[in-house]
Each structure stands twice: as C-alpha cells, then as structure tokens.
Amino acid sequence: MKWSRYIDIIEDIQNTGFMYLFNAQNRTWISLDPKLGEYLDGLNLSPDELELKHPQFYRTLVDNNYIVKDEQQDIANCLQALDEKLSSKKHLNIIINPTLDCNLRCWYCYEEHLKGSCMQEEVTDNVITFLCEQACNPECETLQLSFFGGEPLLRYTKVVEPILKRLSPLCKLKNKKLWVSFTTNGVCLTEWMLSNLKSYTSNLSFQIAFDGGQHLHDKTKFFSNGKGCYAIVLKNAINAIKAGVRVVIRCNYTADNILSFLDLITDLKEYHSHANLYFSFHRIWQEEENESLERLKESLKTKLSDFKINSNINTYLGSSLSSCYGDYINNIVINYTGDVFKCTARDFSPENRLGVIGKDGDILYSSKGLDRISHSQISVCYSCRMLPICPICSQRKSEAEKGTCPINVDENVVRRNMRAAFFDLSRLNVN
Secondary structure, three states: OEEOOOEEEEOOOOOOOOEEEEEOOOOEEEEEOHHHHHHHHHHOOOHHHHHHHOHHHHHHHHHOOOEEOOHHHHHHHHHHHHHHHHOOOOEEEEEEOOOOOOOOOOOOOOOOOOOOOOOOHHHHHHHHHHHHHHHOOOOOOEEEEEEOOOOHHHHHHHHHHHHHHHHHHHHHHOOOEEEEEEEEOOOOOOHHHHHHHHOOOOEEEEEEEEOOOHHHHHHHOEOOOOOEOHHHHHHHHHHHHHOOOEEEEEEEEOOOOHHHHHHHHHHOHHHOOOOOEEEEEEEOOOOOOOHHHHHHHHHHHHHHOOOOOOEOOOOOOOOOOOOOHHHOOOEEEEOOOOEEEOOOOOOOOHHHOOEEEOOOOOEEEOHHHHHHHHOOOOHHHHHOOOHHHOOOOHHHHHHOOOOOOOOOOOHHHHHHHHHHHHHHHHHHOOO
C-alpha cells in the first residue's frame, strides 16, 4: 500500500490547533492532532507502519483513497474523473462576441478593438441554428450564453436580442435552463435593456469591470471627450442589483489602484446585504505579483474587514478550484466573424481559430482544432502531483514545447497549490 500522490499535509493556517491531511483528488480533508501529524512525519511514515499503530485510522484512509494499493490505478482514476468532468455534455457554454468594437479604451485590454465590427445576419442565423440544435439535444440540460467582446451591449438589438428571441421559447419548450451573462463595462446597461433581458431568462448575470474608486476609474475608463464613466456605470450597476439579477463587480487591481476599491465598496454599501452582489478581485495581467503588491492586498483586506460583502477577497484570488473553462469539451467561443475558438485569452485572428460555424449550424473544425479539443493533458501531467488541481490550461500546454510543462513545477509549487486549494475549499465549505 502507498500514500496517494494527490495528498499533502497542510500545516495549521487558521489557528485551529490542527493539521490537515488534504486529498486534492476528491477534495476532502481530515483534521489531525498535531502529535499524529508529527507521527506521520510529512508522509514519510510507511502506510504499513501506520496500519500496525493505528489500524482504524489506516482503514479510514484506505476507504477514502488517501492510501492506495496501486499507484498507476490512482493516476488512472484521477484522469478518468477529469475526463468525465471535462467531456460532460450536460452543460453547454457558448461565448459569443457580437463585436470587437468598444466605446472605451482601457490601457490593459488585450483585445484589438475593431471599430464598426458587428456579427452579420448570416452568421447570427448560423449561431441560432447551432444553439437551437443544442437545445434539442437530450444530453444537454443547461445552455449558458456568455456575451463578450469588445463591448457586447453595443450590438444588443442587432445581435443579442435576435438570438435570445429564438432560443428562449425553445428552451422553455424543451425544459432546458437558459443562463445568460455579459462581460461589460456597464455603460450601455439601461433599465429598458434590463427589463427586456429579464423577459427572456430569469438566470441573468453581469460582470461589470471597475478600476478603483471614481478618480482612478475615470482615469482608465473614459469617453473620447475625456469624460470618465464611473457615475454612469455605478448607476447602471445599482439598477441591475435592484432588479434582482446577479451582478459581479470585477475589481481590476494594480498596485496604484488597489486601495481605492475601498471607495467603490463604500459607494455600494447600501447594497452589501443583497445576495446577488459579488465583488471579484483580479490582478491586471500586466501587473507583477510581488511582495509589495501582496502587502497592499493584505492592507485592503484589513480595511474591508468591517464590511460584510460577498467576495473572493479572503481567498487566493484565482485558485485551482476549477479547470479553465476552455478545457471543457462543451465550451466554445464564436467570434463575430463566425470563427470558432476555445477561449478568449488569445487574439481572434484567423490563424488562431479552431474552426468556423457553418450554414447548417455545424462547427467545421480544422485538424488543429480537433487536436486541441481532444487533448487537455500532456505527457508530464500523468506523473504530476498537481494534476487534479492544475491551474494550467490546455491552451498553454498546447503552445509549450512538445511534452513539456509551460511552468516549472517543482515540489514547492505543488505544495503551494495544494495549500491554496485547501484554504479556498475550506473557506468556501466546498468539498
């Protein structure tokens, strides 16, 4: 018998007086008395010795796959669980770019905005045909439409509404859940639009980006005349909160603006008790993660301790709790041109596309696309202890030198990820 490669001992990080034996594969943990934790000697104690000393505890560990009979079978079980999760057809997630145009120009945006770009009627019809076919698929239970861009609300009446007008009644007829979400700067989110959207689905959400309090937000997000948009976006976000739809306030932080989010959260203080309001903090990708920024994050956490908000502020802000959305077989991105991609983290050039959506609603994949969607692991993944909680998406793996990991995963990286996953799972009470 052997220790599972996917377990680790987590030192006491919540002042409970306990250590924890964490299983990353099945996302469970066992509290350990510190003496027992020391006895296990960082899992250097052999399972056979443990069986002699603590047979009942040993049996519990075997029954819950902390101790396994066959190491290769342990790996195979992990791979099978991942495959079942990533290949499930119960949930279809389609990200649609109605346009790559935008009414704002944020310095950190990685998209190349194309002025005047818009999904043409022929492409929209192809998308509708595809979605209607999926709604009729008995394996599919939920359709998640996520509108991205560009600013998707710029093309609401020309692209978004025609899709929902056709899809919504069909989903009701076929007893499918229809979830609709928008990643938006919030400028165009009018009360009429909210009301119109709610007529198509009761499962509606918006991720609205802010760049700090009013002063710093307006320095980043402003119109062509130089006027900032904070007041407009805040008003629209509040209307959405009051309308009962889910609103995620995405706080795009840097070292310069992170502490100013206290002002934004104060401006929304009246709505903190609303369960449909969530604050999600994300480091702008150009900003270096360093000790100085970490200290600022801790300072913000301290300042926010008096507020009761729903947020990820007390998590690791991007842990390994979920696979990348692009790794799921039933996730695709459709650009306004009809080109098909797997995620939004690369530019939407024809060279990067995996296929196109055809006139009959079928997705015509290239050989590159077929290879991309059928391989989410590379050879080094099979021996990696981080496999069940790996934060590296298959896109990065496919772009790395063949068969090699795109990051240097040593034991310190593994243990850091184990610790982060355990902390967030225990914090969110998800296991």
